Amino acid sequence: MTPTVFFLGFLFLSNFHLTHVQSDEQGFISIDLFQKGIDFGKDLIIKKGVSSLTPLELPQIEKAVKIKLIGTVHLTLSDINLYKVDVSSSTVQPGENGLVLIVSGAKASLSMNWGYKYGTLIVISDKGTASVQVESMDISLTLNGKNQEGNLNLSLTDCGCKVNNISIKLDGGASWLYQIFVEAFEKKIRSAIEVAITKQIQNIITDLNPLLQTIPKEIRVDKISSINVTFVNDPVLDGSSIGVAINGLLSAINRTTGFDHRIQNIQSLSSCGRRPAKMGGISIHQNVLNSASAVYFNAGVMHLVLDKLPEQYLLNTAEWKYIIPQLYKKYPNADMILNISISSPPILSVSHQSIDATIYADITVGILDAGERVPVACISSLSTISCYPDISRDNITGSIKLNDFNMFLNWSNIGVLHMDLLQPFTETLLRTVAVPYLNLIFYWGLPLPTFKGYTLSNAKFSYVGSSVLICTNVHQVKKRKYYPVADQ
Incomplete structure (x- = not known):
């Protein structure tokens, strides 16, 4: 999976929301991504997306122009290569029609070869190299996601690229040739860039969907249990957050869970988006905890x-x-x-x-x-x-009473x-010896699982109804010796 393919799916795959569940199957784990988190994901997508756009080869451009005293001149641009894109301004917004990503004022650099020839009896020709600087370019795309038999299916409902200003520099050739090339090829170069970038984005989404369908509906937690990550509804975008619900129950490896409780009061994670705003919120229903309890009890551990x-x-x-x-x-x-x-x-x-x-x-x-x-x-x-769980220093810690x-x-x-x-x-022995000893172990905690090198940070726990709510940010983890469960 290329970096861009992964991160274009990032905003949908890592955001689970329970407030709009309409499936017959219930979701017991949810994550909402709020504007701060959406912006974080957007920056990752753009960074990885740029690396997939470059280098990008454009098709050869040819044109014949008539010049007084010379006749018809055949002009050619070949080996056109878009090798650099710089993005300084971008926005992303969940909307009714999907997730809208807009890049404004981007810059790009291209290299190419030029050539011309004219004449019938005596053919005159020349060639050289050229460079093009895109001074301003706007890109917009709208992504929509649907639940397809428990997996996520992405569709690109709108995609466009507009090149506003370019400058062309020819190396070699006569001075009169420069103006001819600019007049002949400026519009064609703009159009070629716009078509190539739009097509490349479409190809990325096309390549992404088959990969999304290969995501397993159960992810192994350890040698005993796995977690059901089946999607139970379509992603929900409400203008300030994005999310989708998963089943979330644990079961023994290669066995379907027999735990079949239903959620009556689904909790909203909107409080996580208030000041101080967090990137997202995770809701874990107590049924998830009890499914884990049953699995590990039945495993005899x-x-x-x-x-x-x-x-x-x-x-x-x-x-x-x-x-x-x-x-x-x-x-x-x-x-x-x-x-x-x-x-x-x-x-x-x-x-x-x-x-x-x-x-x-x-x-x-x-x-x-x-x-x-x-x-x-x-x-x-x-x-x-x-139990009072907490997150500290990339570890899950806590205490018991x-x-x-x-x-x-x-x-x-x-x-x-x-x-x-x-x-x-x-x-007395339990209170004075056993509990303090366990709390000492819990104080140091266990390393949080990582996902593609990222984990939770500055998390705050709260308890609403039958769910544990975790309001959290995300940050990149430095290399460590611990085994990252979620990177399997």
């Missing part, structure tokens, strides 16, 4: 074996002899192992200031007895936590456990 801790003394029966005396009596100063397994998919919901999770877990307490792991009791727990914790005995091989003593002691 939601378990943890604790046999080492920073405070290793906590995993010794001596530390628990006053809470579970029969454990210490039967296994004095023995090392302990905690096998923690999530017993059902965590239930995630979006509240007015956080992402809340309800987690059911089974904790099997084991003892190392003569090198052998011996299970002695199983305790079930119900925890509710609040334990809201409530309850536990009850499943079974025991060491007699009855006093849960009224065990629960507060365990909860």
Whole structure:
């Protein structure tokens, strides 16, 4: 995929909007691109577009002119090459008919060969080189996008190029020849440039659509899950933003998700475009989070074996002899192992200031007895936590807070456990050891995924209805050692 082909699709492919979903299938992830983001994308498109326009070869131009005392002179311009385009002013605006991009006052440089001949019995000819400077050129195009069976189809509904002022310089030849060439070829050169640039833009869009159809409807997240990126509606352009909705649910690799909830209250991202304006806004419905929860639970990865801790003394029966005396009596100063397994998919919901999770877990307490792991009791727990995600230094960071914790005995091989003593002691350990330790990890965070070298920056989280709203800018990422998931 050429750079220009990619970036002409950039404005549509990276903007998902939920406020106008009219498909039978629901969209659970949305991104709106606002004027600041549209301008950012426009600058990328122009930068990459110029590189695809140059070099551009124009067809040969010929003309015969009659000159007094000489007769008919056959003039030729060949090897015409547009090798440079400079753009200093441009605008882009979403409208009812599509995305309108206008370039004004662009400059361009061309090189070519000239030649002439005249005479019948005695043929006189000459040749040389010439250069043309386009002092002012305007280009406009209107792009429209449609949802075609879950993929995006782009169409160029309008495209035009107008060359306003040019200057021609001939190297070699007689002085009288210059004026003849200018009069003979100025209009033809203008027309040739206009036709060639318009045709090249049309070719880019024609080449882009087959590539858009090859975009998979599922993108692999890791070895366990993939995300459904099927488009569920046409792109929406309302004069100040542009967007489209995707399904967004996660499923196991090569399997269709069984998660089938519907959105009742779709959230608007318009607040992200207010001052201080952001480039865009991302809305993630809680159903996306719950689909991920179900996938990873069913994959059997939601378990943890604790046999080492920073405070290793906590995993010794001596530390628990006053809470579970029969454990210490039967296994004095023995090392302990905690096998923690999530017993059902965590239930995630979006509240007015956080992402809340309800987690059911089974904790099997084991003892190392003569090198052998011996299970002695199983305790079930119900925890509710609040998560506060953030983005910092190109990393996704955050913190968690334990809201409530309850536990009850499943079974025991060491007699009855006093849960009224065990629960507060365990909860204290969670609040003073486990949660701070996890928050330290979350403080450093994980690298954000990148897309073609770009990622989110200066993002702000908010919570509306059942969705997490992320108002964000985008910036280019320097090379780093982390593996960029979205660049697969």
